Amino acid sequence: MDALPKCDANYVALTPLTFVKRAASVYAARPSVVHDRVRFTWSQTYERCCRLASSLRSLNVTKNSVVSVLAPNVPALYEMHFGVPMAGAVLNTINTRLNADNVATILRHSEPKVFFVDWEYVPKVRDALKILIKSRGAGGEGADRAASFLPLVVVIDDINSPTGVRLGELEYEQLIRRGNPNFIPEELRDEWDPIALNYTSGTTSQPKGVVYSHRGAYLSTLSLILGWKMGTAPVYLWSLPMFHCNGWTFTWGIAACGGTNICIRNPTALDMYRNITEHKVTHMCCAPIIFNILLEAKPQERRPMNSTVEVLTGGAPPPAALLQKIELLGFHVTHAYGLTEATGPALVCEWQAQWNNLDPESRSKLKARQGVSILTLADVDVKNLETMESVPRDGKTMGEIVLRGSSIMKGYYKDPKATSNAFKDGWFLTGDVGVVHADGYLEIKDRSKDVIISGGENITSVELENVLYTHPRVLEAAVVAMPHPRWGESPCAFIALKTNTAGDSDKVDEAEIISYCRKNLPHYMVPKKVEFMQELPKTPTGKILKFLLRETAKNFIVPEEKAQNTPRSVVTTYVHHPEPQEQVVAMSRM
Amino acid sequence: MDALPKCDANYVALTPLTFVKRAASVYAARPSVVHDRVRFTWSQTYERCCRLASSLRSLNVTKNSVVSVLAPNVPALYEMHFGVPMAGAVLNTINTRLNADNVATILRHSEPKVFFVDWEYVPKVRDALKILIKSRGAGGEGADRAASFLPLVVVIDDINSPTGVRLGELEYEQLIRRGNPNFIPEELRDEWDPIALNYTSGTTSQPKGVVYSHRGAYLSTLSLILGWKMGTAPVYLWSLPMFHCNGWTFTWGIAACGGTNICIRNPTALDMYRNITEHKVTHMCCAPIIFNILLEAKPQERRPMNSTVEVLTGGAPPPAALLQKIELLGFHVTHAYGLTEATGPALVCEWQAQWNNLDPESRSKLKARQGVSILTLADVDVKNLETMESVPRDGKTMGEIVLRGSSIMKGYYKDPKATSNAFKDGWFLTGDVGVVHADGYLEIKDRSKDVIISGGENITSVELENVLYTHPRVLEAAVVAMPHPRWGESPCAFIALKTNTAGDSDKVDEAEIISYCRKNLPHYMVPKKVEFMQELPKTPTGKILKFLLRETAKNFIVPEEKAQNTPRSVVTTYVHHPEPQEQVVAMSRM
Structure with missing residues (x-):
């Protein structure tokens, strides 16, 4: 065989940015983002992302700069999933449930150039910045030096924000307005370049920054929209925080499908039911706790469901009793398993038609299993870590769940030791203990x-x-x-x-x-x-x-x-x- | 950002071979291939592919060897799509409609180590080999030298073959039987390595050998099963020859979906209707000529259709009249556009829900447009080749359709000049003339x-x-x-x-x-x-x-x-x- 070298026409870096560009062309007039009275189409969203990227460039953001954000599921956060990497930068979404101490720790570690803060979290960020300044001061360095180290803060207002919540001079919509709508994103030369930095909650230790590549984000996104059979033009309710593994990649995925993002600030029963019926929501993701919120809704918060909503759940195996109750309400649940390090869901409990004939309890039990690998994962296994041998498919011999594939993280930011510990013999170690059933479906038995x-x-x-x-x-x-x-x-x-x-x-x-x-x-x-x-x-x-x-x-x-x-x-x-x-x-x- | 180097756990070469391995694990007991009374499950298909690969190794097939095949849509041809690349080799499927002269030309150019020949084409291949020997002789070289240059021929018998059709000693099922079921495919280190070699019919010139990479084949496959919304476990009728761009990538795609391949030797009306009803076919691909065959079926060849069959058609825009007739029969048609160089379909006429409200004629007209780029194509455009400027989206200004993305061919085998002519300024030139409509949908107006x-x-x-x-x-x-x-x-x-x-x-x-x-x-x-x-x-x-x-x-x-x-x-x-x-x-x- 000839060498036949790569050229720009036949070897193009894989990146989720192609999804939004394509959506702007193919689904130009379709609604992209809805949040209360705010509505955008895909051509508008693309233009706003271009404007954001060009403004970030003017704020000294360059290739591989980190841009952090602390925000609930508002349109700005969605736009950043494209706008930030279009500027060549790395998006760091911070969990809004963290306290000021945790936020300071992440800022210290990630050193963002720009920090977007939703108006609701301005007080928390004010405290976090104080902690940051204090700690820099305590480190023996002057306050000036510390201040110069602080990120440039940009507040995100929205239609719900009280006036006058400010922290610094800049506001998100200003950046959009003054940005160049015809900005041409720097072409990505290497799909291994970082696109996102996500800190794991790390309950017992310092948080670890998980870095995703453009390639990994792209492939995970394809797997999930495929595995969940989203079709075209899904209407997606943002009940899962976008800061969880970039919304399990559905931030990018909804653009790939030309769908509509229904943004909600908080997943309250009222807001979920109202948006589901008003916008004919077809898909949503959530942890099982959301099932409780939906089930425990007061009568005045409920709305009659006119069609089934597909729900992808993960984070914990949904208890069988809960599954049965939520499905009676009109939600069709698919169970997935993943971790931040795997760019979100890595296993999906893919439903087999013959299971439809089983009784509800058996069905729930099958559904609570973590399932089979997503399509773009190269392999998944359950291994005895001492010998690295696979456990038998007997549904009872336990071992550690290990993964490999191009959607596994690049590694932990600034932490070569943790990175090296996470990999062994060509596998990523999840730290979770599971079994493989005779039908090839994995079931987690426990965190190690x-x-x-x-x-x-x-x-x-x-x-x-x-x-x-x-x-x-x-x-x-x-x-x-x-x-x-x-x-x-x-x-x-x-x-x-x-x-x-x-x-x-x-x-x-x-x-x-x-x-x-x-x-x-x-x-x-x-x-x-x-x-x-x-x-x-x-x-x-x-x-x-x-x-x-x-x-x-x-x-x-x-x-x-x-x-x-x-x-x-x-x-x-x-x-x-x-x-x-x-x-x-x-x-x-x- | 740290460098965070790639490792075997987080950077795995993209290849369609992962699809069959996964299918063997996840869909082990599901039917994979059906041909008359022959039935295989995915675990059997995987084992047979391993056996084939190991036997090919024992026949001196090594990394990047070419393995050619001349066969209709029989199970053996399907298995070769995995077994041949599992041996590290490159699959060259030859159009069965070519004559002995054309076949000889392809063999001379591709120099296969092994040549699989379906029993039905033994006479044609006998002639082709004679032509090959004669031409070598005429070139001034001895007959011995020429003979040593001939590929090793392996005949494919099947349940329909008359006994005693032989050409040499070897038969396909022998290779399967004597192969190692536990053969471990050589790990693919570079996804840019070739997987397939497909000759374009080239009506006016010598045929050109289009080379696909594992990466390109993988990405095209994902795009098509996504774009066509195949879901899991589709039942796919092989009405499209597998030798056409590897069955428009559905050879690999059906494994990715855990579907069932219904193989038929010839797309006769009787065989198509019979298999559609007997196996509850959900999907099929074909050129518009197949619509005529289905429409002109005699009453005794017809079967009542119990559910809609999704049909992906391409090769030529289906005439509106034909579209309306075939849809009345219970076939739901999606129109795609592609070429061998783009690894099959590159544009799909993705249906927009609001078009359902139009009259049948308007719907047919919209459906006959070539549509929008598949998801993994980085970009598509219609350009004035003189200036390389995009034409306006006015539905009338014509230009050449150009494509770029990782599913575009590596190039033409042993033809650097044709390869270089096919690419310009980072684009692949299709040679087709089209327009872009205001809604972003492309329509071909003509071959240049x-x-x-x-x-x-x-x-x-x-x-x-x-x-x-x-x-x-x-x-x-x-x-x-x-x-x-x-x-x-x-x-x-x-x-x-x-x-x-x-x-x-x-x-x-x-x-x-x-x-x-x-x-x-x-x-x-x-x-x-x-x-x-x-x-x-x-x-x-x-x-x-x-x-x-x-x-x-x-x-x-x-x-x-x-x-x-x-x-x-x-x-x-x-x-x-x-x-x-x-x-x-x-x-x-x-």
Whole structure:
């Protein structure tokens, strides 16, 4: 074969920027972004992105500069997903649920040239900047030096903002107005160039900055619009924050499909129902918590659903009970699994037609599995990390879920050690423990740290929590390992109860929960202790802080009689059905 | 930004081979290939491809070897689309409609190590090999030398083959049987490596070998399954030859979707209808000629259609009349435009919901436009090749259609001059002339050479042919330029008539056709001469040989009275509405 070298006509860098350019040409007059009374078409959105990019250039933003933003799902944040990389820069969307301390940490680490701040978060950012200045001062450097290090702040006003919320001189719409509508984006020469920087919440450590390439973002986007069968012109409700892995890539994906972005500032029941019916929403993404918000809506907040809304959910396996309830309302749920490092969803529980014939409970169970790899992922596997061998497809042998493909992150920003630890032998290590079922579908059994080994049996907290959530009075549940004199570890449940609205007079105490678990679980899995809390401790993103609960549980002493009362069946299980491979795998993860 | 170098976990070469590996894992038990009584599942297909690849290795096939094949749409040809590149080799599918001379030319040029031949084409290949040996001998080299140059021939038997059709010792199923089912494909290090070599029919010159990269094939495949919204588990009927741009990439695409390939040896009406109903076909591709076959089916060949079949058509714009008839039968047509050099379809006439409200004729007209770029194409434009400026979006200014993106061919094999001529200023030149409508949709007006400039007006033969095809008695029509004493050129129509089955006694002669055109066309577009033929001359792929017709038309002399009788309106048009830009563009293409 000849060499046949690449040329500009047949080798063009893959980038999501082609999606918005194409949308402006192909879907020029179609609505692109809707937010209350604000409406744009795709040709307008493209022009606004060009204007934004040219203004950023005039603000000293150059190739690979970081541009940070702290904003809810407003049109400006959507536009930045194209406008910022069109200026050659890297978009850093910050989680709005973080506190001023966290925000300061991210700014210190990412060193943005420009920092867009929605009016609602001006006070928080004012505090964050103070912390930043103080810390620079404390570092022995002069205040001037510190100030020069601060990003240029640009406030985002919108139709809901009170007048006069300012932080510095600049406002987003000014940049748009003064920008050049005919700005020609610098041509991307290398698709490996960075497009986005997303900090993981990092509940136990300093946040880590995950860097995406244009190539990775492009391929992930294609996979997701394909795997979810979005078709053309979907109407997409922004119930998932765009700051979560760039809205699981749907920021770019909706442009690729020529769809319409329905932006909402907060995913309240009222705003979701109103927008769903008013704009005939076809698709939305969310964590399972949103199902609760929709289910618990007051009658005056509800709207009759005229057609099915496709929902992609992830972040946690949706409990079966919740799945069934939300689908009755008119939402059709697809379950996906992903992480920031995988540019959002990496596995999707692709539905198989023959499952339609199963009973609702079996269907929910199948749906709660994490599923199969998205199309552009080169491979996914569950491996024993000691040997790097694949686990058998038996639905029970656990191992670590590992991924490879061009949509995996480039690495962690300024953190070569963490980057190198994340990869092993050509695989990205997710840190999640799972199994592979006979049909090739993966199911997560736990975050590595959440495996409880009790009497040689692996107990996964997720499984136990799933049962606890089916109890009518349980609002929140988390299970961690507690030291046990006989079994090494045993499960300890932390529970927050719902307020008793049903007028139910039954008392819910430890005995009731344990008895409920006995009815619904193998005995060895039943928690040996149940601790009630008003609310479980969580990160600003809503992840339960299990490491805190683990610390607490370490100090619990299992009453001697309970230790002795442990049913013999557990021992029997252990003696007669040891599963050495499982045990080794699980222990290697502890 | 840090450099963050690529690693094996986050930068994996893009290749369609991942599709079949994934299908074997995710859709293991689903039917992959069906051909009469032959049935395979995806895990079987994957294993057979591994076996094929390992056997090819044992036959001295190595990285970048060419493996040729001459076969209809049988399972073996499908498997080669994965098995051959899994061996590191390049698949060269040869058009079965070529004659022995053409086949010999391709073999001489591509120098395959192995040549798979379906039993049906053994006689043709026997002749081709004789030609090859003779030509080598004639070149002054010994017969031994020539023989050593011949490819190793492997015959493909199937359940329909008469026994004893052999050419050499080897048979395809032998290679499968003796292959290693656990063969591990050599890892692709560079996605720019070649995967396929497809010769264009090249009616006027030596065939040109178009080379595809793994990257290009991968991206085209994603675009097409996305753009056509195939979903999961489509049932795909192979009415389009796989040797046409690898079945417009659907060879790879059906694996990507976990669909089922329904293989048929010949697209007869009976076989198509039977397979459509028996296997519940959801999708098929074809040239518009297949519509005629389906429409002209005898009653005993027809089957009632139980659900709509999605049809992607291309190769020529489907005449509106044909579109309306075929859709009434239960086929839903999408029109695409592409060329071998663009790895199949490059534009798809993406349907817009608001068009559903139009009358059938308007809908057909919109559908016959070539449409908008597929998602992975970086850009498409219509340009004045002199200035490389884009034409306005006015639906009338013509220019050459140019494309760029990673799914454009690497180039022509062993033909640096043709390769370099195909590209200009970062664009691939299609050689087709078109316009851009105000809504961004492209419409082809003609192959460059088919523009007729008459009295300063551009006449496109396609437009005229479209009208001719609406005449109830016209079976085939082709329009070319004829010299005209007054107007420079004028259109000359060549027509083959349908046999008169309706018992219609009307005589169809030149006067009748001209009068019909006068009723339906601006006068200046009316052919000045109509020539009737039994059948129009065509290439083995069914393309009308216009250059032959042009040669014939050169000798026609327009009768003086007709030249004078040309209505004044033409002159008026010329004088009062000159469109200099159109004229320049069109003339530059002649």
